[in-house]
Amino acid sequence: MARILAVDDSAAMRQMVGITLTGAGHQVSQANDGCEALEIAEKQKFDLVITDVNMPNMDGITLVRELRSRASYKYVPLLVLTTEATAERKQQGKAAGATGWLVKPFNPERLLATVAKVLG
Amino acid sequence: MTIDLTQFHDAFFEESFEALDSMEAALLKLDIGAPDSELINTIFRVAHSIKGGSATFGFADIASFTHSLETLLDELRSGGMQVTLSISDLLLKSVDVMRAMLRSVQAKQPLDAQRVSDLQFDLELIIAQKNAAAATTHTVMPAAIAHLAASSAPASCAAAAASPPAELASASSAAATGAAAAKSAQRRWEISFRPYRELFARGNDPLRMMRELTELGELDVNVDLSGLPSFAELDPQACYLAWTVGLTGDVSEESIRQVFEWAEGDCDLVVRLLDAPVAVPATVRASEPEPTSAANPVVADAILSASAPPQETKADLAVPAHAAAPALSVVKQDSKADAPLSALGDSGSIRVSVEKIDELMNTVGELVITQAMLSQLGAAMEGPNAEKLRAGLAQLERNTRELQESVMRVRMLPISFVFSRFPRMVRDLAQRLNKQIDLKLTGEQTELDKTVLEKIGDPLVHLVRNSIDHGIESPEVRVAAGKSPAGTVHLDACHRGGNIAVEVSDDGGGLDKDRILAKARARGLVGPTDVLTDDQIHDLIFVPGFSTADKTTDLSGRGVGMDVVRRNVKELGGKIELRSERGRGSRFIITLPLTLAIVDGQSVAVGTETYIIPLISIVESMRLKEASISRLSGRNEVFSFRGDYLPIIRLHELFGVEPRARALHEGLVVIAEGDGRRVGLFVDDLLGQQQVVIKSLEANYGHVEGVSGATILGDGSVALILDVTGIIHAASLRAAA
Numbered sequence: 001m002a003r004i005l006a007v008d009d010s011a012a013m014r015q016m017v018g019i020t021l022t023g024a025g026h027q028v029s030q031a032n033d034g035c036e037a038l039e040i041a042e043k044q045k046f047d048l049v050i051t052d053v054n055m056p057n058m059d060g061i062t063l064v065r066e067l068r069s070r071a072s073y074k075y076v077p078l079l080v081l082t083t084e085a086t087a088e089r090k091q092q093g094k095a096a097g098a099t100g101w102l103v104k105p106f107n108p109e110r111l112l113a114t115v116a117k118v119l120g
Numbered sequence: 121m122t123i124d125l126t127q128f129h130d131a132f133f134e135e136s137f138e139a140l141d142s143m144e145a146a147l148l149k150l151d152i153g154a155p156d157s158e159l160i161n162t163i164f165r166v167a168h169s170i171k172g173g174s175a176t177f178g179f180a181d182i183a184s185f186t187h188s189l190e191t192l193l194d195e196l197r198s199g200g201m202q203v204t205l206s207i208s209d210l211l212l213k214s215v216d217v218m219r220a221m222l223r224s225v226q227a228k229q230p231l232d233a234q235r236v237s238d239l240q241f242d243l244e245l246i247i248a249q250k251n252a253a254a255a256t257t258h259t260v261m262p263a264a265i266a267h268l269a270a271s272s273a274p275a276s277c278a279a280a281a282a283s284p285p286a287e288l289a290s291a292s293s294a295a296a297t298g299a300a301a302a303k304s305a306q307r308r309w310e311i312s313f314r315p316y317r318e319l320f321a322r323g324n325d326p327l328r329m330m331r332e333l334t335e336l337g338e339l340d341v342n343v344d345l346s347g348l349p350s351f352a353e354l355d356p357q358a359c360y361l362a363w364t365v366g367l368t369g370d371v372s373e374e375s376i377r378q379v380f381e382w383a384e385g386d387c388d389l390v391v392r393l394l395d396a397p398v399a400v401p402a403t404v405r406a407s408e409p410e411p412t413s414a415a416n417p418v419v420a421d422a423i424l425s426a427s428a429p430p431q432e433t434k435a436d437l438a439v440p441a442h443a444a445a446p447a448l449s450v451v452k453q454d455s456k457a458d459a460p461l462s463a464l465g466d467s468g469s470i471r472v473s474v475e476k477i478d479e480l481m482n483t484v485g486e487l488v489i490t491q492a493m494l495s496q497l498g499a500a501m502e503g504p505n506a507e508k509l510r511a512g513l514a515q516l517e518r519n520t521r522e523l524q525e526s527v528m529r530v531r532m533l534p535i536s537f538v539f540s541r542f543p544r545m546v547r548d549l550a551q552r553l554n555k556q557i558d559l560k561l562t563g564e565q566t567e568l569d570k571t572v573l574e575k576i577g578d579p580l581v582h583l584v585r586n587s588i589d590h591g592i593e594s595p596e597v598r599v600a601a602g603k604s605p606a607g608t609v610h611l612d613a614c615h616r617g618g619n620i621a622v623e624v625s626d627d628g629g630g631l632d633k634d635r636i637l638a639k640a641r642a643r644g645l646v647g648p649t650d651v652l653t654d655d656q657i658h659d660l661i662f663v664p665g666f667s668t669a670d671k672t673t674d675l676s677g678r679g680v681g682m683d684v685v686r687r688n689v690k691e692l693g694g695k696i697e698l699r700s701e702r703g704r705g706s707r708f709i710i711t712l713p714l715t716l717a718i719v720d721g722q723s724v725a726v727g728t729e730t731y732i733i734p735l736i737s738i739v740e741s742m743r744l745k746e747a748s749i750s751r752l753s754g755r756n757e758v759f760s761f762r763g764d765y766l767p768i769i770r771l772h773e774l775f776g777v778e779p780r781a782r783a784l785h786e787g788l789v790v791i792a793e794g795d796g797r798r799v800g801l802f803v804d805d806l807l808g809q810q811q812v813v814i815k816s817l818e819a820n821y822g823h824v825e826g827v828s829g830a831t832i833l834g835d836g837s838v839a840l841i842l843d844v845t846g847i848i849h850a851a852s853l854r855a856a857a
Contacts, residue, residue: 009165009169010132010135010169010172010173011131011134011135012128012129012131012132012135012173012177013128013172013173013176015127015128015131016123016125016128016176016177019123019127019128020123023123052172054165054168054169054172055165056162056165068321068322074321074357075320075321075323075357076323077323077324078322078323083168083171083172083175090384091385094322094384094385094386097321097322097323098322099322099323099324099382100324100381100382101382104172104175104176105172105175105176105177105183106176107125107176108123108125109123117328117332118323118328120325120327120328120331
């Protein structure tokens with residue numbers, strides 16, 4: 001069981017990620033955007049953060065950069081959910097400090113496999 | 121574990137509809153000349169979210185359409201294209217089409233696919249035209265033209281073009297593996313993996329990759345410890361090790377590289393086929409950067425675009441990181457720009473079904489009744505602790521009332537939910553009618569009950585349409601009359617007493633009283649010699665089938681409408697008034713109760729029964745003098761009230777109750793108004809005014825003419841709430857019979 005923070009401005013996506021991962025025995029917290037995620041992540045420690053890119057207030061790339069700059073998240077896997085699997089987008093994520101990415105659309109099975117891979 | 125994706129559909133539909141509303145609102149605010157970049161960002165984000173969601177939840181058509189839309193929006197966002205009126209129209213139409221698509225999948229009904237594909241074609245055309253123009257004005261390199269053409273191609277092509285490196289990578293490995301697969305399934309690979317020290321600092325872990333490799337085939341792992349420093353210098357969070365892995369199995373190069381996909385840029389990776397399959401020179405176009413040269417880093421794979429030189433060396437590795445830096449600062453600006461828009465999105469709210477709230481309302485209603493019962497008991501209590509008990513009961517009463525009000529507030533929504541549809545409607549109508557109209561919205565935050573809110577939308581739409589169609593004059597006429605060419609339609613909502621007042625006013629031509637009167641006379645609605653007050657003339661437009669429009673348009677003027685508007689408002693327990701001045705404009709004022717769940721009522725006694733008359737229907741109450749009563753033919757009784765003769769309806773007769781007062785001067789009459797008519801309701805006595813919780817009679821029993829519901833009184837008895845309009849109808853039917 002891992003503690004996972006799922007960040008997406010879409011409630012439907014959050015639900016899908018949340019229910020899928022909870023069903024797999026993880027403990028999932030949710031945040032609406034980067035700002036909220038940062039707030040939650042500062043109060044609580046997570047083993048994995050999965051974030052959407054395109055969000056109001058603070059986008060996922062900025063969130064990754066912010067988290068990575070904090071000592072407590074320096075080595076925590078940070079996954080980015082992205083619709084554009086372009087090299088540019090991936091590079092942007094990497095440069096911010098993302099561990100890896102999951103390309104949308106994905107199904108729950110892919111999500112679980114990826115999370116299992118990250119958590120080992 | 122399998123997960124049923126349909127369980128997320130409701131949430132997806134709901135948020136998509138909301139997102140489309142905010143997209144529409146943003147589009148309407150968009151200034152054609154100088155569009156606000158924040159607004160364009162909002163619009164882009166909505167399209168992007170819907171695209172992602174619809175693709176995830178299996179709505180491919182919506183995803184494809186939104187992709188085209190997103191491409192156009194991206195051009196607008198990056199400043200590659202300007203927002204013109206026709207583009208803004210196209211975007212608004214796209215909102216409509218996306219709504220229609222969502223509705224059709226939600227209702228599982230077929231969709232007008234032609235409409236979708238037509239619009240999608242328009243969207244793609246506009247981008248293609250822009251790109252074609254760019255290609256001809258600048259004399260660009262042929263390769264760049266090809267690139268532009270590719271990115272302007274319709275949805276599917278554009279998607280493919282969006283990820284050229286991935287395509288290249290898979291194409292090359294596919295070519296290599298394709299040749300190999302024909303030969304033999306088992307192959308031996310040598311993988312040299314040299315992570316940089318900071319690998320861990322991205323949350324990556326070599327162990328994970330090794331574990332994944334074991335799933336691909338037989339491993340033969342050699343660790344290179346040469347990078348390991350002395351213990352004193354060792355940083356436990358840096359990666360010093362390197363590996364050379366022999367892998368035997370039916371594995372493609374692509375799947376090996378996928379294992380290390382996330383470590384791109386954080387390592388040197390070489391993947392080499394040891395026992396190469398029989399080479400077929402013609403097909404091996406994939407072998408241009410021959411993987412045998414160990415110096416060639418794999419990172420290039422991801423960064424390698426068609427234009428990049430094939431001879432990437434380790435020195436170039438710094439380039440992508442630097443190149444990314446300016447892009448990142450742009451992102452930062454974006455996120456800053458997003459901040460003020462937060463009001464559009466999250467407001468720290470949760471969704472609760474209406475049923476749950478109704479349940480809560482009901483329980484609170486019961487609590488109010490129990491509390492009233494206890495208060496009555498407490499008032500009669502005597503003894504040493506009676507005062508303490510009463511103090512406690514008074515506290516309970518306050519708490520109960522606060523609780524009731526809080527629960528009531530949960531059902532309240534700002535009227536902006538209804539007002540928000542008007543900017544679009546007014547814009548479209550004004551365009552169609554060639555009129556200039558400014559829409560002014562005020563009091564949007566005024567809250568009212570959800571049920572009332574849902575039902576007030578249509579009447580308001582009708583009134584606004586009327587104002588635009590009949591009220592506001594054409595610009596020429598307005599200028600000739602010394603007005604500004606643009607007319608104003610003003611929607612306002614505010615609290616007035618215990619009610620909500622919603623006003624629709626315009627500065628148009630106002631009602632033509634002479635024409636209304638002439639028409640009413642022609643129709644025989646008004647006698648040729650009758651003299652009518654202004655109010656009475658205005659009232660005529662609410663008569664069913666009455667219209668003075670010179671020409672009927674498809675909007676209004678067919679005589680259906682104003683009567684329906686009034687009926688709808690009445691059904692909500694409200695009333696509508698009209699004030700108008702020729703040449704200056706009209707003003708419709710709708711007064712509505714705050715909620716349908718409780719009513720301010722006057723309790724009246726008839727025999728042993730108690731009835732509640734809604735205060736909004738009551739004009740006044742009085743004791744009749746014998747002199748003011750007249751008896752017409754048969755049993756019809758009337759009395760004079762401010763110069764009018766009003767019929768008397770005896771409630772005890774209506775409900776078959778044995779009264780205490782039979783003679784009219786022994787009881788009281790409550791003068792009540794319904795459907796524009798006044799009557800005197802004869803009752804034994806007035807008991808008091810109170811707010812009562814309405815219980816539906818129809819849900820629990822059945823419809824009773826003249827009764828709108830029931831409530832439970834403090835002593836536990838049931839009182840019927842009277843529907844004055846229904847009573848007047850029933851009485852006039854009986855009188856006619």
